[in-house]
Amino acid sequence: MNDKHLILSDEELTAYIDGELSDAEVSRIEAILHSNERVAARLEFLSRSGLPFRQAFEPLLAAAPKTELDAMLGVAPHDAKPAAARSGRRGFLGAIAACLVAGVVADRAFISIRNRMRAPDESSEWRTVVAEYIALYTVDTLAGPSPSDDARAAQLARLDDRLGLSLSPQAVSLPGIEFKRAQLLQYDDKPLAQIAYLDPETGPLALCIVRSDVGTKEPDVEGRHGMNVVYWSNPTHAFMLIGRIPIDRMQELAEDVRKRTSA
Structure with missing residues (x-):
């Protein structure tokens, strides 16, 4: 499939922003960014959003049916990590993606930019x-x-x-x-x-x-x-x-x- 038609997940884009990817993954994502305006626009949004993912999604993740999600994702019980051990935006976005699969996402996005409402x-x-x-x-x-x-x-x-x-x-x-x-x-x-x-x-x-x-x-x-x-x-x-x-x-x-x- 041509890169023009590929869509990257927020988890991948956030990992790219945070410098958590290998050189090969970075090269792959940059190739898609050069050919796909929609993905590039999403990267720009995530880069400047300043979204505090942990605070915004903690209520959602706490309410997620973890056992059912792990079963859907093929995670063996002994491989599953406790929620407290998951850190970083990439881990949170992965958990949120799981919630979307399970149909329990409640759209708790937290919008934060400088407030100039006084002017x-x-x-x-x-x-x-x-x-x-x-x-x-x-x-x-x-x-x-x-x-x-x-x-x-x-x-x-x-x-x-x-x-x-x-x-x-x-x-x-x-x-x-x-x-x-x-x-x-x-x-x-x-x-x-x-x-x-x-x-x-x-x-x-x-x-x-x-x-x-x-x-x-x-x-x-x-x-x-x-x-x-x-x-x-x-x-x-x-x-x-x-x-x-x-x-x-x-x-x-x-x-x-x-x-x-x-x-």
Whole structure:
């Protein structure tokens, strides 16, 4: 197969970044990087992301069914290493990959860059980071059953505790679009809420909210990574709705959410 069509795993790319590979492996990866723009872009993202993998994924790894995962991966019991012995980003990414195989990954990515939310003309930085992250989503990312009404309310309640913002299921519902999950990420030591949806026609969609003191801003639009973004803020929080839905429809959805979350 031509190198142009090869895709490297995050584990391999991270090992390359960390200098953990042999000369032969380095040569192989560099050949792929020269011929595959998608892999090169992913390497750039991982190189500058500064993601603290251990902190971000410890809850996920702790909850993973280790015995079942080892069996799936063909690891004999006497060869399996205790979790405490696994170190480095490469080991963590390998464990996370195993969780993906088992279907237990919960998307606990930890987003961290410098926060300049105090400067109104620089408040787009958080949207840049979120757009880079959401651009990685596919329909398969949000596959599986949607949460029950009770589970959805419980997920939103956890966001309320950290954001200081009351979010009811009704306030964040999008007509004709399936609610998939609500989770808490982190943006430079600040809680960042991500509510993910799946549109039957255009795929993943997300409403993201972060604390902000840039002041009230009326809704505006922009394009990022091939997606449409509608963003606005009130005196205490900044919001963005991002997805591939046509911009006119996105504005309608965002306006409905804006009215319901400010009521």
